[in-house]
Amino acid sequence: MTGTALARRRRTRRIAAAILVALLVVVFLASLAIGQFTIGPDKLWSALVRDPAVELESNVLWQIRTPRTVLAVLVGAALAVSGALLQGLFGNPLAEPSVIGVTSGAGVGAAVGIVFGLGFAGTATIPLLAFAAGTVTTVLVYCLAAVGGEVKVVTLILIGIAVNAVAGAATSFLVYLAPTTSRDQIIFWQMGSLNGAQWGQVATIAVPILVSLAVSIAISGKLDLLSLGERAAGHAGVDVRTLRIFIIGLSTALAAAAVAFAGVIGFVGLIVPHILRQVVGSGNRWLVPLSALGGGVLVMGADIAARTLIPFSDLPIGIFTAVVGGPTFFLLLRRTLLKAGRV
Template sequence: MTQTFEIRRKTRGYLFIALSVLLLVAALFSVAIGQYEISLRELPALLKAGPTGFEGMDGSVLWQIRLPRLVLGLLVGAALGVGGALMQAVFANPLAEPSVIGVTSGAGVGAAIVIVFGFNFLGSSTVPFAAFITGMFTTWLVYTLSRLGGKVRVVNLILVGIAVNAIAGAIISFFIFFAPTTSREQIIFWQMGTLSGAKWEHVGVVGVIVAFGLICAWLLVKQLDLLALGDKAATHVGVDVSMLRTLSIVLATLLTAGAVSYAGLIGFVGLVIPHIVRTVAGPSNAVLIPASALGGALLIAGADIGSRTIIPFADLPIGIFTALVGGPTFFILLRRMMKKGAGV
């Protein structure tokens, strides 16, 4: 048993090193390549010059376009990864993700309303603000409707979430059908996910949300590990299971709403990344939470590189690439689970 623990500990160390190195490489490629290429040799000088001291096109592209987009993507990926890890811990199901409780579909409704009616009370932040508020509200609605006798059962939460997701999807479809062509295209593109138009003020808002969410999630890791033993066992050692589930769902919703409000609906990150990390490093949430943050950031960074470079002079929706990576990966993981369950 000691030998197994030592192997698992080393594996976790290698995982963090690998994720960190790959993330650094992806970040360098992300700021250097695209329709306008920046030499890696010039990067140190451009970074040293800072956001106000740069000169020329290279500095402008780096500080006003590439870096805000990169940092926002890293924050979005980290938020989605940790949000998925929290949901899987709460539901004790590796196939759970935040969309189960309606946060993404709710955010889509808010974005669609603002786009169709042309509201602009917060400038470029109007759509993200509306998406964030409606995403949080939808989750609150799902949670409230699931509450019976002062308690929220996981099964009720999932079933109500399915119903609310269906209603939200119908509302979005209604707006898409009746919206003018320009608004329709904007809604569809937002639903497919994009980091286009990222600004430093967007990075600041999402950064605060993600930092708060990650810190709070880290403070819950020990209780989440105890919850994995079962509700009765966790309660026996002093864990308030109901409160823990509520806090975890709120954090997952906050992280996911903050991410999708500025990046649109990006799928599979919160589903696949925690599952891969758990397969490699085990179920400990002390490892799962930070590793999911790194893994989610890495996936978004890689997907963003693909979205900007595969087709010349085109900025493809980033959700296409996360689905292309996440879909097959999820299928492979699901097959492994099925084989284990069948005793193969």
């Protein structure tokens, strides 16, 4: 790449970062203001500073809207970065948490807790079960996909499809066993929602996600070394096998933590890194942190649509991400298969 092209790429990355930060702020404020009960611009600031004259708006803002919006940012950032890590690791835009079975596995764990009324950890029981099941599922998929110590993306995706099918069958069986109230809870959880978000949930999820995001950004440069090939990365001092396992674990931790509190919100880790890669290139030093911003914007936007599209209804977020993500996955898969056919 010439000096002029490199300077142009850097300028594009800075502009993209500035746009995403601005979008994050604008959509965040819109999420605070928009809903079944709209808080006008003239009252938004007063509600933020808890002016007694707008007590109702303040209560809605701080008890309902703000925890929900902050949770949306955390969940979106976690899912998008999880996808960016997997795509950088395997060098393929098809790698994504929901595609390889992480989210469906977490869904089975949550369904088990709901159906059998488990409560060994209080309100954290369902998230803990979802996190544990998502982690176990990832380990299983990785072990099944590893052939001679190497994991190929196509094999990983095919096994992920099989695992998704098995997990879907297990969840359906649990739904059949569940009483009506639990059945509704499982079905709604499977489609993803931030409805009922509380500050306790935000506090619980914030620490692991923020730490994992910071670590992801710190090691993003090593992902760029992996793109040069395992031998070149090894010569650069990278322990490829250890790094590969660490990145898969980190990606799983991010995805499972997000799914544990928000339910199954698919394709965020596919859509956001793919779009940003077209704009800023495949360099992970920029792609990973920008994916965190883009994921937050996407999930907040989907959440606004979920609670405003139909009056007095709160639709599942997963509906909106799947509408965009499904066709995107199909197009990427077709492109990958065409490339493989040429080779």
